[in-house]
Amino acid sequence: MDLSLLSASFLALALNLYVILDGFDLGVGILLLFQPAKASRDHMVDSITPTWDGNETWIVMAGVTLLAAFPIAYSILLPAFYLPAILMLLALGFRGVSFEFRVQTRHRRRWDVAFAVGSVVAAFMQGLIVGGLIQGVTVQNQRFAGSVLNIVRPLPIISGVTLLFGYAVLGAGWLKLKSNPSVQHFASRSLRVAAPVVALLFGIGCIYAFNIQPAIRSQWASHGTALSCLVGLFAVVAGTLTALAEKSRPALPFFLGLCLFVVGISGMALIVFPYIVPFSLSLWDAASSSTSQQFVLIGAAFVTPVVLAYSVFAYWIFRGRTPEKGWGE
Amino acid sequence: MTLDPSILARSQFAFTVSFHIIFPTMSIGLASFLAVIEGLWLKTKDSLYLQIYKFWLSIFAMSFGIGVVTGIVLSFEFGLGFARFATIAGPAIGPMIALEVLTAFFLEAGFLGIMLFGLHRVGPKLHLFATCMVAVGTLISASWILSANSWMQTPAGVAIHDGHLTVLNWRDVIVNPSWPYRLPHMLTAAYLTASFMVAGVGAWYLLRGKHQSFARRTVSLGTAFATVLIAVQVFIGDLVYGTMLKHQPSKMQAAEGFWEKQSQSPATYYWFIIPDQTNQRNRFEVGIPYLGSIWLTHSLDGRVEGLTNTPRDRQPIMGVVFYAFRIMYGLALLMFTMAVVSLWLRFRERLFSARWFLWMLVFMTPSGIIATLAGWYVAETGRQPWVIYGILRTVDAISPVPAQALLSTLIAFVSVYAVFISAFLIFTLRIVRRGPAAAPPHAEASGSLKNAFRPHVLDNPARVVNRRIA
Numbered sequence: 001m002d003l004s005l006l007s008a009s010f011l012a013l014a015l016n017l018y019v020i021l022d023g024f025d026l027g028v029g030i031l032l033l034f035q036p037a038k039a040s041r042d043h044m045v046d047s048i049t050p051t052w053d054g055n056e057t058w059i060v061m062a063g064v065t066l067l068a069a070f071p072i073a074y075s076i077l078l079p080a081f082y083l084p085a086i087l088m089l090l091a092l093g094f095r096g097v098s099f100e101f102r103v104q105t106r107h108r109r110r111w112d113v114a115f116a117v118g119s120v121v122a123a124f125m126q127g128l129i130v131g132g133l134i135q136g137v138t139v140q141n142q143r144f145a146g147s148v149l150n151i152v153r154p155l156p157i158i159s160g161v162t163l164l165f166g167y168a169v170l171g172a173g174w175l176k177l178k179s180n181p182s183v184q185h186f187a188s189r190s191l192r193v194a195a196p197v198v199a200l201l202f203g204i205g206c207i208y209a210f211n212i213q214p215a216i217r218s219q220w221a222s223h224g225t226a227l228s229c230l231v232g233l234f235a236v237v238a239g240t241l242t243a244l245a246e247k248s249r250p251a252l253p254f255f256l257g258l259c260l261f262v263v264g265i266s267g268m269a270l271i272v273f274p275y276i277v278p279f280s281l282s283l284w285d286a287a288s289s290s291t292s293q294q295f296v297l298i299g300a301a302f303v304t305p306v307v308l309a310y311s312v313f314a315y316w317i318f319r320g321r322t323p324e325k326g327w328g329e
Numbered sequence: 330m331t332l333d334p335s336i337l338a339r340s341q342f343a344f345t346v347s348f349h350i351i352f353p354t355m356s357i358g359l360a361s362f363l364a365v366i367e368g369l370w371l372k373t374k375d376s377l378y379l380q381i382y383k384f385w386l387s388i389f390a391m392s393f394g395i396g397v398v399t400g401i402v403l404s405f406e407f408g409l410g411f412a413r414f415a416t417i418a419g420p421a422i423g424p425m426i427a428l429e430v431l432t433a434f435f436l437e438a439g440f441l442g443i444m445l446f447g448l449h450r451v452g453p454k455l456h457l458f459a460t461c462m463v464a465v466g467t468l469i470s471a472s473w474i475l476s477a478n479s480w481m482q483t484p485a486g487v488a489i490h491d492g493h494l495t496v497l498n499w500r501d502v503i504v505n506p507s508w509p510y511r512l513p514h515m516l517t518a519a520y521l522t523a524s525f526m527v528a529g530v531g532a533w534y535l536l537r538g539k540h541q542s543f544a545r546r547t548v549s550l551g552t553a554f555a556t557v558l559i560a561v562q563v564f565i566g567d568l569v570y571g572t573m574l575k576h577q578p579s580k581m582q583a584a585e586g587f588w589e590k591q592s593q594s595p596a597t598y599y600w601f602i603i604p605d606q607t608n609q610r611n612r613f614e615v616g617i618p619y620l621g622s623i624w625l626t627h628s629l630d631g632r633v634e635g636l637t638n639t640p641r642d643r644q645p646i647m648g649v650v651f652y653a654f655r656i657m658y659g660l661a662l663l664m665f666t667m668a669v670v671s672l673w674l675r676f677r678e679r680l681f682s683a684r685w686f687l688w689m690l691v692f693m694t695p696s697g698i699i700a701t702l703a704g705w706y707v708a709e710t711g712r713q714p715w716v717i718y719g720i721l722r723t724v725d726a727i728s729p730v731p732a733q734a735l736l737s738t739l740i741a742f743v744s745v746y747a748v749f750i751s752a753f754l755i756f757t758l759r760i761v762r763r764g765p766a767a768a769p770p771h772a773e774a775s776g777s778l779k780n781a782f783r784p785h786v787l788d789n790p791a792r793v794v795n796r797r798i799a
Contacts, residue, residue: 049442049446050442050443050445050446050447051442053397053437053438053441053442054435054438054439054442056397056401056438057430057434057435057438059401060400060401060404060430060434061427061430061431061434061435063404063405064404064423064426064427064429064430065423065427067404067407067408067415067419067422067423067426067427068419068420068423068424068426068427069423071415071416071417071418071419071420071423072416074407074408074415074416074419074423075408075412075413075415075416075419075728076412077408078405078407078408078409078412078415078728079408079409079412079728079729079730082409082728082730082734082738083734083738085405085409086409086738086741086742087741089401089402089405090741090742090745092398092401093398093399093401093402093745093749094745095398096394096397096398097391097394097395097398097749097752099394100390100391100394100395101391101752101756104387104391104756104759104760105756142416143412143729144412144728144729145729148730148731148734288419288420288423289420289493289494289495289496291420291495291496291497291499292419292420292421292423292424292496295424295428295496295499296423296424296427296428299424299427299428299431299432300427300431303428303431303432304431307431307435307436307439310435310436310439310440311435311439313439314439314440314442314443317442317443317447317450317451318442318446318447318450326446327442327446327447327450328445328446328448328449
């Protein structure tokens, strides 16, 4: 059994769950910036309040899995993305405390701004990191040897904005599913703007990445069919989303948003695999000893199903449309 | 001026981890307190307990929230500031923290929503279960992280070949020599913290003549818990002291303020020193004669080992360790005195009326937090110059990040965390000033587990009450 591949699969699972789950939380936060009505903002935040903490925990899961199973990659990637990582953590901090603080004060608007700006910055920084990974990380002697400012380049910035709009799509989909008619209408309008922008930016990002990174060109040469299928699928899903934003059943946009992310992430995985530090260190070069990987994997095999079960239970307790006065009443 | 990246990286970690530990200390203590209170409510049906629960729940929610977001920072900071540490220690502490996330963080997060917002949707029994799961989650989390930190203090179960660490035996790594003592030490500290917070707020209401029944119940509970806990803590503290003296003698040598290889007999217990690390002596010292021998060697004339037993390049900085230890120990003695006095006042039925004692309780409200922080400073600064004791020096663990980047993020952390703590203090004081809300009439629901699966019934509390009567 290839332990490193298994650990990487678990890492990928955690990252995917994070992007999708906290993705719609962050999306709701981003859309908060464009919602002028206080009652609607309360309603939007209420729709994610009971479950956001569990969603955010997946990023910690991904981070420590990287530390446990691929410590060399962890100690290259974090210094490489030092600035966006710290800005993301601070932004997630603002977003997180705003959940608690906004209900404690009459100046709720201030914390709503903190909430929204925190979500925007966190989303953008995560996109910067994704773009930074795809443009490649400079490594010498298994240490980061580039500049912390390497992320201030076109590809990471395109990727940052793409993810920002991508999360807005997920957030709008979630709101269509969970909120009252007036917020649903707001969500439809947001979808009509965000979905085509995502498709456009994603296309530009792909072409740009293809041009600057030879490793991507060679991946494209070997997985050409699969990659072009994924790009085509991405365009179709984004088009459907835009077209059906208003008319569809409440659950459809959220489902299509998830599809968009699954397709995008699969494409990314196909390009990056088998590197864990693109394009210089493979999974196997960065792996920790087998005893450490075994420990994590055995733990994960037993505990993850339980975690997923009670997470589903928590969602189920708070199922249905968000009550007008929040969940506590 | 040239900036030293290692000083900056260490300052940043010290600041963020010190800030973080304040909040888990509160939430570990409060989570268990809330579980006990809700259990008492269900058992006695006394709605005063529900009032206490709801009041402390809102403060718990804020401290938990800040604990979560400042904790996430730490799980990435091992790599952001200390890449070399992450490479070497990752195979040992990474899996422990991964298991912490799996077994504790998700448990807390999954049931926190139900604990905070679910009472009317799941009914009291399942709600108590959610509270207990959150409390258990905090304990499991503390257990793993203390294991990881204790492994850095007393590493065991690993082998190192040319810079790569391999775990030989997970049991030895997890149950390393200091963990069995340091875990109960930290948990008791968290419980003491919550006890003094609860008693302090109640004492304030008694002094103000407000919310009498709430105040009496919480002062009584808080002082009762504190009395039992401080007795336990003094005992556990002694065990921790013994373990560290055996495994990390330099830490305890620095903590007691002696330099010479053997102190004179009988040894003095120092309360104030001005250490001179360069000349390896104290410039000034004040203490109580004999007490050093009695406390540290449990005899009248025992001698105590000084810091010069440790080679100079392996010594921690005495001043920091000494004063951190004095603050923790001084507060423990004060807590012990308060516990004895509270027993006497309780016996004389003056616990709620002795104003001088109530004032002392008010001043002791943050005592647990300060003592816990001081204790962590003893643990962490006393381990220096090592980050993994005897294996990796802190200066060799730093990331290849330029000093300017480290300095700007340090400033960013200080500014953002200043906003967090100010907001937390303002809102907490406001909640305290507002006082507990009257317990709502539909609070005492049926407690049936069945209602968990039929939230629509619970959306209308009147129907629940009617069903019960029928």
